[in-house]
Amino acid sequence: MNDVILNMPSVLRGFSAVVRRDILLAWKRPGDMLNPLFFFAMVSTLFPLAVGPTTEQLAFSGPGVVWVAALLASLLSLNSLFMSDFEDGSLDQLLLSPQPLPMLTLAKAVSHWLIAGLPLVLVSPLVAITFQMPARTIGVMMVTLSFGTMSLSLLGSIGAALTVGLNRGTALLSLLILPLAMPVLIFGARTVSMAAADDAVSAGVYFLAAYCMLMLTLAPFATAAALRISNE
Amino acid sequence: MWTFFHKLASPPHFYDLAAKFIPWFAVLGFVFVAYGTVAGLFFAPADYQQGDAFRIIYVHVPAAYLSMMAYMIMAVSAGIGLVWRIKLSHAVAAAAAPLGAWFTFLALATGSIWGRPMWGTWWEWGDPRLTSELIMLFLYFGYMALRAAIDDPAKADKASAVLALVGAVNIPIIHFSVEWWSSLHQGATLIREGGPAIQTSMLYPLLAMIFGFTFLFGALLLGRVRTEVLFRERRSRWVYNLVLPDEGRG
Numbered sequence: 011m012n013d014v015i016l017n018m019p020s021v022l023r024g025f026s027a028v029v030r031r032d033i034l035l036a037w038k039r040p041g042d043m044l045n046p047l048f049f050f051a052m053v054s055t056l057f058p059l060a061v062g063p064t065t066e067q068l069a070f071s072g073p074g075v076v077w078v079a080a081l082l083a084s085l086l087s088l089n090s091l092f093m094s095d096f097e098d099g100s101l102d103q104l105l106l107s108p109q110p111l112p113m114l115t116l117a118k119a120v121s122h123w124l125i126a127g128l129p130l131v132l133v134s135p136l137v138a139i140t141f142q143m144p145a146r147t148i149g150v151m152m153v154t155l156s157f158g159t160m161s162l163s164l165l166g167s168i169g170a171a172l173t174v175g176l177n178r179g180t181a182l183l184s185l186l187i188l189p190l191a192m193p194v195l196i197f198g199a200r201t202v203s204m205a206a207a208d209d210a211v212s213a214g215v216y217f218l219a220a221y222c223m224l225m226l227t228l229a230p231f232a233t234a235a236a237l238r239i240s241n242e
Numbered sequence: 243m244w245t246f247f248h249k250l251a252s253p254p255h256f257y258d259l260a261a262k263f264i265p266w267f268a269v270l271g272f273v274f275v276a277y278g279t280v281a282g283l284f285f286a287p288a289d290y291q292q293g294d295a296f297r298i299i300y301v302h303v304p305a306a307y308l309s310m311m312a313y314m315i316m317a318v319s320a321g322i323g324l325v326w327r328i329k330l331s332h333a334v335a336a337a338a339a340p341l342g343a344w345f346t347f348l349a350l351a352t353g354s355i356w357g358r359p360m361w362g363t364w365w366e367w368g369d370p371r372l373t374s375e376l377i378m379l380f381l382y383f384g385y386m387a388l389r390a391a392i393d394d395p396a397k398a399d400k401a402s403a404v405l406a407l408v409g410a411v412n413i414p415i416i417h418f419s420v421e422w423w424s425s426l427h428q429g430a431t432l433i434r435e436g437g438p439a440i441q442t443s444m445l446y447p448l449l450a451m452i453f454g455f456t457f458l459f460g461a462l463l464l465g466r467v468r469t470e471v472l473f474r475e476r477r478s479r480w481v482y483n484l485v486l487p488d489e490g491r492g
Contacts, residue, residue: 172405
């Protein structure tokens with residue numbers, strides 16, 4: 011009995027094993043990782059075509075467009091967060107493992123951010139340049155997008171856990187998550203707009219960071235509870 | 243004390259108890275709403291700024307308050323159901339959601355109608371309360387959609403309870419962020435409530451409407467919970483005996 015407990019991998023090792031596995035899986039199937047990025051670029055292209063090409067229009071709508079596109083793109087990949095694990099049975103192994111489940115769901119959310127959120131943040135300057143954003147604004151945008159996509163991955167993991175195995179597609183997940191994601195969108199887009207207008211941005215950045223911390227502490231527990239309910 | 247709660251959680255007991263409360267709630271509700279309607283529409287003086295248009299608050303304010311009250315009832319009873327595994331409180335949460343959504347819709351519709359003469363538009367994104375009510379409506383839709391999407395009723399109860407609790411944590415943050423957002427680009431056309439304090443001849447009908455709406459909400463909620471309980475317990479002995487008393491012990 012003692013041996014079992016002593017030989018059990020530490021919580022940190024369980025965490026990193028899940029993250030490593032998810033990143034490896036994403037690496038082997040790069041299409042899943044790239045599609046949301048193309049979607050992000052595509053949606054950002056639609057807006058100038060729909061709104062009009064003048065510099066003022068683009069500079070005015072840029073922050074909002076980038077944020078809405080990022081929100082939708084990361085929502086797109088959230089649907090599959092637990093789906094493949096559910097289908098091949100490895101989700102059951104996660105639930106049965108002696109590791110604390112909230113830690114594992116945190117690992118799933120973190121790896122989702124590394125796979126879907128971080129690439130978005132890294133690609134966003136390319137989109138921002140086409141919207142005539144100055145360098146300082148781009149910096150603020152990347153910081154806010156980092157916190158925002160992290161919050162979305164965590165918030166979305168709750169929704170993905172609630173809808174896993176329902177086969178209702180992204181529409182239901184969007185309906186669950188988008189109203190809750192409103193504060194992230196509001197503060198994210200507005201902070202970038204304020205940076206573009208040379209206003210102080212620290213309040214918005216602090217709020218997004220605080221929201222991200224709140225989600226980091228609460229969301230894994232809600233996700234774990236939701237997973238147990240969905241798989242009982 | 244505890245036996246009272248234990249009895250309350252038993253569906254047949256609640257079913258009978260609710261039947262006793264509904265007429266009282268309904269009568270009280272109608273009396274208050276009747277007084278509030280007559281006094282509010284005919285006797286309260288017209289507002290010096292808004293004229294007669296302000297009278298829509300006699301519907302708008304109670305509806306807006308109940309839209310949040312219903313969410314609170316939903317989230318609290320969902321939480322109770324999740325923690326203590328009381329099936330009845332899940333039934334209460336399920337029954338409260340559509341009512342809350344309707345009151346939210348009513349608050350939005352009346353707010354929009356009020357906005358037409360006051361702001362000159364049917365919809366004003368600059369008003370934080372309208373916007374957060376709209377997000378509230380989407381939260382109700384999400385809750386009901388999740389409940390409808392899961393076939394297993396016990397699973398639907400628990401999953402939607404988690405969602406209701408997550409929503410309850412987020413609602414204050416949503417309200418706060420919408421206020422912050424709108425305070426940055428607010429037009430001067432808005433008439434804020436910072437005007438003169440409300441007169442008693444306007445206030446009493448409003449209070450009566452709030453009480454009346456609450457009692458009517460209570461009656462509707464209890465009625466819906468009774469139906470919900472009856473449907474959920476449709477395979478149980480007591481419902482069988484209730485519906486077909488003459489069939490004997492079938």
